[in-house]
Amino acid sequence: MPSFDEVLKEAGEFGRFQKRVFFLLSQTGITFSSLFASVVFLGRAPDNFWCRIPGAAELSERCGWTLEEERNFTVVPLHMRNESFSGECERLDVTWDSSASCTSPLARYGNRSTGNLPLATCHDNWVYEQPHTSIISEYNLVCSSAWMLDLSQAILNLGFLTGAFALGYAADRYGRIPIYLLSCLGVGICGIIAAFAPNFIVFSIFRFLQGMFGKGTWMTCYVIVTEIVGSDQRIVGIVIQIFFTLGIIILPGIAYLIPSWQGIQLAISLPNFLFLLYYWVVPESPRWLLTRKKGEKALKIMRNIAKHNGKFLSPHYSEITISNEEVSNPSFLDLVRTPQMRRNTLILMYAWFTSALIYQGLVMRLGIIGGNLYLDFFISGAVELPAAFLIIVTIDRVGRRLPFAISNIVAGIACLITAFLPEDIAWLKTTVATLGRLSITIAFEVVYLVNSELYPTTLRNFGVSLCSSLCDLGGIIAPFLLFRLAAIWLELPLIIFSILAVVCGLLVLLLPETKGISLPETVEDVEQL
Secondary structure, rough: OOHHHHEEEHHHHOHHHHHHHHHHHHHHHHHHHHHHHHHEEEEEEOOOEEEEEOOHHHHHHHHHHHHHHHHHHHHHHHHHHHHOOOOEEEEEEOOOOOOOOOOOHHHHHOOHHHHHHHHEEEEOOEEEOOOOHHHHHHOOOOHHHHHHHHHHHHHHHHHHHHHHHHHHHHHHHHHHHHHHHHHHHHHHHHHHHHHHHOOHHHHHHHHHHHHHHHHHHHHHHHHHHOOOOOOOHHHHHHHHHHHHHHHHHHHHHHHOOOHHHHHHHHHHHHHHHHHHHHHOOEEEOOOHHHHHHOOOHHHHHHHHHHHHHOOOOOOOOOOOOOOOOOOOOOOOOHHOOOHHHHHHHHHHHHHHHHHHHHHHHHHOOOOOOOHHHHHHHHHHHHOHHHHHHHHHHHHHHHHHHHHHHHHHHHHHHHHHHHHHHOOHHHHHHHHHHHHHHHHHHHHHHHHHHHHOOOOOHHHHHHHHHHHHHHHHHHHHHHHHHHHHHHHHOOOOHHHHHHHHHHHHHHHHHHOOOOOOOOOOOOOHHHHHO
């Protein structure tokens, strides 16, 4: 009986059929990356807001004030006498009634200096000039509640983490396509509900669920793509990352054109419903079917692939070799039971954690160093495009391991240099920081490919999902680590990033090289790499 790779070579390792499936599934990268980074625009800081004094709304209505006039009468006089007072988190500890004057409401306090009037901490009743532009103004995530914005991103990453375990397991047990389609449906529905959530708690719940299903779409489509092509064509695992980058590049354009956060949320959620049409054009992974003892179905799909590729399978291909390894429900113990699997798993888990922590940290750092948010975000996304092309040029010539290690080490060195460069050499600081962003992007993209190549078919989806769950753990920690350390010293997070990256670069040198090697079918194959 021929092996699956032998049948695939005759049917076409990357023919018209695989190219069509690749292009269709790659669109998932655009929607997933938009969800991944959407908090930057969903949580934009409001341009102008202040705490309203009790009774001010009624007085403003009686006097016919505009919002700007109300602010000029109630906040500006205090700010002029006390520059540390912004009116955002504190208010006058007074209550206005109908006796207040429309032309000089503070006149009732006589000759007392406005700087000496009693103040109170604001707990609610904030006024925003643009009330529905972000979740900050929608749910009052300001002042003492500002940390809840970081929490919303941590909750999304917690959803990614849950999806990696739950849906990664489900895809290995029930099939790639059913879980992919279920995940697309879940992302769309949860995204719509989150857009119209009446409060932050409901928003957070469905943000979590959207993250869980979003991870299911991305990881499953990635595994399908790598399983239907030949060993010499698995570079598509890197090319698919270009679509992730395209989502990063497109997102600021969407945010610029759509003024409300609900509109942005719907724009990144609704396209997932279109992916349900893939039910009729994208087949189940024949590799997975073989591991579930469904050789006839796998052969039928292979004949269909050959037909679309203009090839014809030999008549003696009446059955394909099925892995002799007994299929069981995968668990973490399967990934660490044997020496090579254990070493690979632990190193890959650390590599995922480091890549995600540094990548998200550098992205979010854009928000605390100033500048034009839309333009800076677009440029930071465009910087990632060369990463995929550099990998494509080098990975089949020098292998996976060396670019993986070098990119991590260069990212670490770039972060360290950036931290100590003076601000007055802005062009050099920006250039080195850009090199660090490019390098960690290369590392982030290579780990996807290497991870899928180092696990057997029976454990591939579960292994990729579990290891990549450390990516989500890094995403949960990143906002808190960045903002807390930056409060001590703005460049301190870069020092931590540099240490993590260099250590990762040294560790990945211990991984086996997978250039030109067929995907392992069993744990024994992995042990012999």
